Amino acid sequence: MEKGDRVWEVFIQKKSGLAFKHVGSIHAYDKKMAVQNARDLYTRRGEGREIWVVPAEAIVSTPLDQADAFYDPSEDKVYRHPTFYEIPKEVKNI
Amino acid sequence: MSITIKNELAQFLIRLADSEIILGQRLAEMCSKGPFLEEDIALSNLALDLFGRGEELLKIIADLEDNAYTPDDYTFRRNEREYFSYKIVEQPNNDFAWVIARQYFHDVYVREIFRQLLNHSDQQIAGLSEKVLKEIDYSYLHARDWMVRLGIGTEESNSRLQKAVDSLWKYSEELFAFDQIDTNVLDDSDQIKTVWDNEIDQVFSEANLEKPEEFKRHILDFRQGFHSEYLGMILADMQYLPRAYPDAQW
Numbered sequence: 001m002e003k004g005d006r007v008w009e010v011f012i013q014k015k016s017g018l019a020f021k022h023v024g025s026i027h028a029y030d031k032k033m034a035v036q037n038a039r040d041l042y043t044r045r046g047e048g049r050e051i052w053v054v055p056a057e058a059i060v061s062t063p064l065d066q067a068d069a070f071y072d073p074s075e076d077k078v079y080r081h082p083t084f085y086e087i088p089k090e091v092k093n094i
Numbered sequence: 095m096s097i098t099i100k101n102e103l104a105q106f107l108i109r110l111a112d113s114e115i116i117l118g119q120r121l122a123e124m125c126s127k128g129p130f131l132e133e134d135i136a137l138s139n140l141a142l143d144l145f146g147r148g149e150e151l152l153k154i155i156a157d158l159e160d161n162a163y164t165p166d167d168y169t170f171r172r173n174e175r176e177y178f179s180y181k182i183v184e185q186p187n188n189d190f191a192w193v194i195a196r197q198y199f200h201d202v203y204v205r206e207i208f209r210q211l212l213n214h215s216d217q218q219i220a221g222l223s224e225k226v227l228k229e230i231d232y233s234y235l236h237a238r239d240w241m242v243r244l245g246i247g248t249e250e251s252n253s254r255l256q257k258a259v260d261s262l263w264k265y266s267e268e269l270f271a272f273d274q275i276d277t278n279v280l281d282d283s284d285q286i287k288t289v290w291d292n293e294i295d296q297v298f299s300e301a302n303l304e305k306p307e308e309f310k311r312h313i314l315d316f317r318q319g320f321h322s323e324y325l326g327m328i329l330a331d332m333q334y335l336p337r338a339y340p341d342a343q344w
Contacts, residue, residue, distance in 0.1 A: 026132050027130060027131070027132060028132070032239065033239075033243075036136070036235075036236060036239070037132035037133075037136070040132060040135055040136040040139055041132060041135055044135075044139060
């Protein structure tokens with residue numbers, strides 16, 4: 001992997017089995033430094049048990065200028081929500 | 095006030111306690127002056143670990159001395175000649191290479207000491223050693239990593255690190271001039287030098303550093319309270335407030 005100062009996104013898992021949560025970003029020159037810097041910045045108060053760092057440029061996001069095309073069509077499609085099913089009384093958590 | 099320590103085990107422990115506190119103070123000076131934000135916070139974290147470690151040791155010392163003094167008394171009311179910190183940890187933050195080399199030498203040395211204290215018959219000391227070794231292992235990894243990064247980084251970073259190593263090296267000699275107080279507590283004081291030599295050879299070769307020449311320098315020993323010119327200044331800075339305002343609360 002090429003080296004140089006760049007931004008990494010940091011994800012922390014609080015407990016075994018839970019999803020990793022994005023907590024912020026750091027600067028680092030390589031993977032090793034990225035993990036150490038993430039540890040030093042984001043786990044000072046027992047926030048987690050495992051860290052993922054990902055080069056920020058590796059993250060692909062949806063284009064902001066096309067947000068309407070991406071998300072608006074889902075707003076009026078109530079039938080996409082499973083609200084038309086009769087839920088049996090016995091089922092509590094849904 | 096002149097504070098003397100009578101218990102032999104306490105006399106041993108205060109060498110460690112003082113060294114941790116003085117190195118903590120040196121690293122705390124780096125707060126807001128780190129080379130970049132992430133490293134700045136890393137160094138401040140290490141400084142806080144060192145203060146915490148020093149305080150825990152001083153609590154044990156206070157117990158051994160029948161609570162004649164508190165940990166704060168030991169820290170803030172002793173003069174230069176009553177301090178027993180290694181000279182190497184007093185050395186200034188001339189540049190980042192100095193900070194790293196000093197930390198690395200310290201970590202290699204005290205790590206082996208705390209490893210030997212794991213077997214100590216005093217449960218408090220053994221328990222504390224187990225706890226602090228986790229901190230030291232991380233600090234060591236961090237320092238070792240930077241030794242190699244700076245060593246093989248650029249011509250400039252290598253020459254700065256080599257300069258720091260050359261300047262600090264003379265203060266490594268006294269670390270191994272163990273006296274009776276040391277050898278009574280440590281399992282195997284020779285082992286500390288063996289571990290040091292192996293470790294330094296390995297990392298210096300990885301980091302493309304030259305090992306400075308060994309020769310007898312006759313520098314007066316920290317075990318007798320002798321220091322370099324820097325400790326007095328550190329204490330002046332560190333002790334001014336509690337000495338000027340003994341009743342200050344925060």
